[in-house]
Amino acid sequence: DGGITQSPKYLFRKEGQNVTLSCEQNLNHDAMYWYRQDPGQGLRLIYYSQIVNDFQKGDIAEGYSVSREKKESFPLTVTSAQKNPTAFYLCASSIRGQGYKPQHFGDGTRLSIL
Amino acid sequence: GQQLNQSPQSMFIQEGEDVSMNCTSSSIFNTWLWYKQDPGEGPVLLIALYKAGELTSNGRLTAQFGITRKDSFLNISASIPSDVGIYFCAGASGSRLTFGEGTQLTVNP
Numbered sequence: 001d002g003g004i005t006q007s008p009k010y011l012f013r014k015e016g017q018n019v020t021l022s023c024e025q026n027l028n029h030d031a032m033y034w035y036r037q038d039p040g041q042g043l044r045l046i047y048y049s050q051i052v053n054d055f056q057k058g059d060i061a062e063g064y065s066v067s068r069e070k071k072e073s074f075p076l077t078v079t080s081a082q083k084n085p086t087a088f089y090l091c092a093s094s095i096r097g098q099g100y101k102p103q104h105f106g107d108g109t110r111l112s113i114l
Numbered sequence: 115g116q117q118l119n120q121s122p123q124s125m126f127i128q129e130g131e132d133v134s135m136n137c138t139s140s141s142i143f144n145t146w147l148w149y150k151q152d153p154g155e156g157p158v159l160l161i162a163l164y165k166a167g168e169l170t171s172n173g174r175l176t177a178q179f180g181i182t183r184k185d186s187f188l189n190i191s192a193s194i195p196s197d198v199g200i201y202f203c204a205g206a207s208g209s210r211l212t213f214g215e216g217t218q219l220t221v222n223p
Binding site: 004040050 | 118120123144145147154155156157158159162202204206208209210211213214215216
């Protein structure tokens with residue numbers, strides 16, 4: 001089945017450590033996105049990529065980094081510079097084109113600080 | 115950045131009742147979307163609206179794109195227990211989405 005796979009489902013991190021969240025899609029989508037969701041809030045855009053080897057900062061990029069070496073993969077690294085990393089992280093993908101194209105979401109990774 | 119005000123924050127209704135929720139923005143959007151999120155999962159797209167004034171239905175769901183392009187509403191008719199979840203509006207500017215804070219819907223059988 002085609003879709004977006006995020007792993008792991010739950011992740012625990014010690015303070016001061018970097019951690020990388022995986023996002024893989026087999027939908028042949030060019031564009032991929034990372035969002036952060038806090039309790040009782042909507043999703044906020046961290047980074048997005050419209051094409052391989054290119055990505056842009058979203059609204060809350062500080063303390064995060066990404067890479068886009070392959071079309072199907074868009075890993076997110078939560079660095080030690082992110083002071084409040086505990087959240088639910090969602091990855092999405094879409095086709096690329098003029099204007100908005102529907103984004104399809106993975107089932108998320110919940111990150112907690114030990 | 116852009117902000118969306120979504121209301122109400124939560125709703126508690128009886129099975130069979132109709133539901134209405136809305137979003138307003140200080141900015142114009144070219145596309146409005148409505149998503150549903152179940153606990154521990156990603157949002158699922160319910161309805162996409164592409165033109166001001168557009169009224170679109172998807173089963174028991176009906177959504178409208180406001181004429182000013184700064185608002186949208188979602189109606190759910192004859193609610194059922196599986197309608198429980200968080201409903202998000204989102205406005206699109208190009209490929210970027212801005213989300214509302216969500217409406218938590220509880221349906222009592």
